Amino acid sequence: MATGRTHRPATRSRGIPEATVARLPLYLRALTALSERSVPTVSSEELAAAAGVNSAKLRKDFSYLGSYGTRGVGYDVEYLVYQISRELGLTQDWPVVIVGIGNLGAALANYGGFASRGFRIAALIDADPAQTGKQVAGLPLRHSDELEAIVAANQVSIGVIATPAGAAQEVCDRLVAAGVTSILNFAPTVLSVPDGVDVRKVDLSIELQILAFHEQRKAGEEQPASAARPARGQRPGTDGDVPAVMPA
Amino acid sequence: MATGRTHRPATRSRGIPEATVARLPLYLRALTALSERSVPTVSSEELAAAAGVNSAKLRKDFSYLGSYGTRGVGYDVEYLVYQISRELGLTQDWPVVIVGIGNLGAALANYGGFASRGFRIAALIDADPAQTGKQVAGLPLRHSDELEAIVAANQVSIGVIATPAGAAQEVCDRLVAAGVTSILNFAPTVLSVPDGVDVRKVDLSIELQILAFHEQRKAGEEQPASAARPARGQRPGTDGDVPAVMPA
DNA sequence: TAGATTGTTAATCGATTAACAATC
DNA sequence: TAGATTGTTAATCGATTAACAATC
Numbered sequence: 001m002a003t004g005r006t007h008r009p010a011t012r013s014r015g016i017p018e019a020t021v022a023r024l025p026l027y028l029r030a031l032t033a034l035s036e037r038s039v040p041t042v043s044s045e046e047l048a049a050a051a052g053v054n055s056a057k058l059r060k061d062f063s064y065l066g067s068y069g070t071r072g073v074g075y076d077v078e079y080l081v082y083q084i085s086r087e088l089g090l091t092q093d094w095p096v097v098i099v100g101i102g103n104l105g106a107a108l109a110n111y112g113g114f115a116s117r118g119f120r121i122a123a124l125i126d127a128d129p130a131q132t133g134k135q136v137a138g139l140p141l142r143h144s145d146e147l148e149a150i151v152a153a154n155q156v157s158i159g160v161i162a163t164p165a166g167a168a169q170e171v172c173d174r175l176v177a178a179g180v181t182s183i184l185n186f187a188p189t190v191l192s193v194p195d196g197v198d199v200r201k202v203d204l205s206i207e208l209q210i211l212a213f214h215e216q217r218k219a220g221e222e223q224p225a226s227a228a229r230p231a232r233g234q235r236p237g238t239d240g241d242v243p244a245v246m247p248a
Numbered sequence: 249m250a251t252g253r254t255h256r257p258a259t260r261s262r263g264i265p266e267a268t269v270a271r272l273p274l275y276l277r278a279l280t281a282l283s284e285r286s287v288p289t290v291s292s293e294e295l296a297a298a299a300g301v302n303s304a305k306l307r308k309d310f311s312y313l314g315s316y317g318t319r320g321v322g323y324d325v326e327y328l329v330y331q332i333s334r335e336l337g338l339t340q341d342w343p344v345v346i347v348g349i350g351n352l353g354a355a356l357a358n359y360g361g362f363a364s365r366g367f368r369i370a371a372l373i374d375a376d377p378a379q380t381g382k383q384v385a386g387l388p389l390r391h392s393d394e395l396e397a398i399v400a401a402n403q404v405s406i407g408v409i410a411t412p413a414g415a416a417q418e419v420c421d422r423l424v425a426a427g428v429t430s431i432l433n434f435a436p437t438v439l440s441v442p443d444g445v446d447v448r449k450v451d452l453s454i455e456l457q458i459l460a461f462h463e464q465r466k467a468g469e470e471q472p473a474s475a476a477r478p479a480r481g482q483r484p485g486t487d488g489d490v491p492a493v494m495p496a
Numbered sequence: 497t498a499g500a501t502t503g504t505t506a507a508t509c510g511a512t513t514a515a516c517a518a519t520c
Numbered sequence: 521t522a523g524a525t526t527g528t529t530a531a532t533c534g535a536t537t538a539a540c541a542a543t544c
Binding site for chain 2: 025088200205219
C-alpha cells in the first residue's frame with residue numbers, strides 16, 4: 001500500500017505505529033463529543049468505552065504521543081483534543097480536490113466531517129462537460145481539463161478519486177504529476193503510484209463481503225463440510241473457459 | 249468491533265485469520281478481471297502484483313483455503329474465483345436493506361459492486377415521509393415505519409446504515425431487534441450491539457485524517473520539534489472550557 | 497529430465513493485553 | 521494518607537516474510 005519514504009523504516013514516522021495512527025481519529029471523535037458536552041476530564045476507561053476499544057490499548061496509544069494524562073485524575077479533554085489534532089496534522093488547512101462527481105462524489109462533497117477537520121474542498125472536478133458549472137454542495141463543478149491548474153493554484157496535496165474504476169488510474173497519474181502526494185481512492189481498482197505517494201482505499205463492497213463471510217458462518221455452522229481436498233475434474237490450464245466448479 | 253460468537257475463539261472461524269478474510273475480496277476482484285480477459289491460469293507472483301500484495305502472503309492466504317494451485321503451473325482462474333466466492337459466502341443471495349437515503353445512501357444504492365456479488369437490495373428505507381415512494385436506483389423508497397416488516401418479509405440479515413450520526417443507534421437497535429445480525433455502518437458513531445451481531449464501519453473522514461498524518465510528515469520533516477513534554481499552564485479539571493492549548 | 501511454481505516452515509516483526517509500580 | 525488512575529513492562533498473540541523442499 002505504498003507508504004512511500006525511501007530513507008526510513010517507513011512504518012513508523014517518529015515512532016508512532018500505524019495501528020495507533022489509525023485509531024487517533026476514533027479517539028478524536030469521542031473527545032470532540034465530550035468537549036461539546038463540556039466534560040472537562042475523562043479517564044482512559046471512559047474514553048476507551050466511548051471509542052470502542054479497550055483501555056490498555058488506549059493508554060498505550062497515548063503513551064506514543066507523550067504523557068498527557070494525570071494519574072489519579074484522567075485526561076483533560078480540551079488539551080487532548082488539541083494534542084491529537086496536532087499529531088494528525090489537523091491544526092493546519094488541507095486543500096483537497098474531489099474528482100468524479102457522481103453519486104458518491106456528491107455525497108463526499110456534502111459530507112460534513114471533512115470541513116470540520118481542517119479539510120477544505122478546493123474544487124470538485126468532473127469529466128462530463130455537460131456538468132461543468134453546475135453546483136454541488138455550493139461549489140461549481142470544474143472540468144477535468146483544469147485539473148492540473150487547480151492543483152497548482154491551490155497547492156493541493158490530497159486528492160480524492162470517486163470516478164468509475166476505468167478512469168481512476170489516469171486521474172491518479174495526472175494528480176500525482178500535478179503535485180498531489182496523498183490519494184484517497186474510492187474507485188474499485190488498485191492504483192499504482194511512485195514512491196513517496198500514499199494511497200488509501202475505501203471499498204464499499206469489500207466491507208460487505210467480509211460481513212457476508214461471517215454471516216455465512218453464523219447461519220451454517222454445519223456447512224456441507226466443504227469436502228476437504230476435492231478431486232478436480234480438470235487440471236489448470238487444460239481447458240480455458242469452463243469453470244472447474246464443483247458444488248462441493 | 250464485536251465479532252460476536254459466545255462459544256469459540258471468535259477470531260478465526262474454522263481457522264481463517266481475519267487478515268486473510270479481509271484480503272479475499274481483493275484477490276477475488278483481481279481474479280474477476282483476469283476471468284473477463286479469459287486468462288486461464290495465473291501464478292501467485294502475477295496475481296499478487298495485480299492485487300497489490302506480496303506473493304508469499306498470497307500463497308499463505310490461499311493455503312488456509314486449501315491446495316487449489318498446481319506446482320509449476322499456477323492457479324486456475326475460474327476455479328479459484330469459485331472457491332473464494334464460496335468461502336466468502338458470495339455464491340448465495342444476500343438480501344440487504346439500506347437505511348438513510350441521502351447522498352451516500354443513494355450512492356450505495358447505485359453502486360454496481362453490490363449486485364454483482366450476490367448482494368440484493370431488498371429495500372431502501374428513509375425516515376422522511378416526503379421521500380416515500382420516490383425512486384432511487386430503480387427502487388421505491390420505503391418509510392422507516394415499515395423497517396421491521398421489510399426485514400422479516402425478506403429475511404434480511406445484513407443492514408447498511410447511511411443515516412446521520414444521531415439516528416444511527418436507534419436504526420441499529422431496530423434492525424437488530426428485527427433480526428439483522430450484520431451491520432455495515434457509514435454513520436460516524438460507534439454502535440453498540442449485542443453479542444452475535446457483527447458491525448463493520450466505513451468512515452470517510454478517518455481515512456482522510458490518516459492521510460493528513462502522513463502528509464504532514466512528508467512536508468515538515470523538520471517540525472518545530474514539538475517540545476517533548478511541555479509544562480502545562482493548567483491542570484486537568486481545574487478549568488473546564490478554555491483549551492489548555494499551546495502552540496508547541 | 498529440467499524448469500517453474502506451489503505450499504509450508506520457521507524466523508521476525510508488530511500489535512494486543514493484563515498487570516502493576518509510579519504518582520497525582 | 522488513601523484512593524484513583526496513569527504510563528510502562530513483559531508476556532502473548534497474530535501477521536508478515538524469506539526461503540526452500542515438494543512436486544507438477
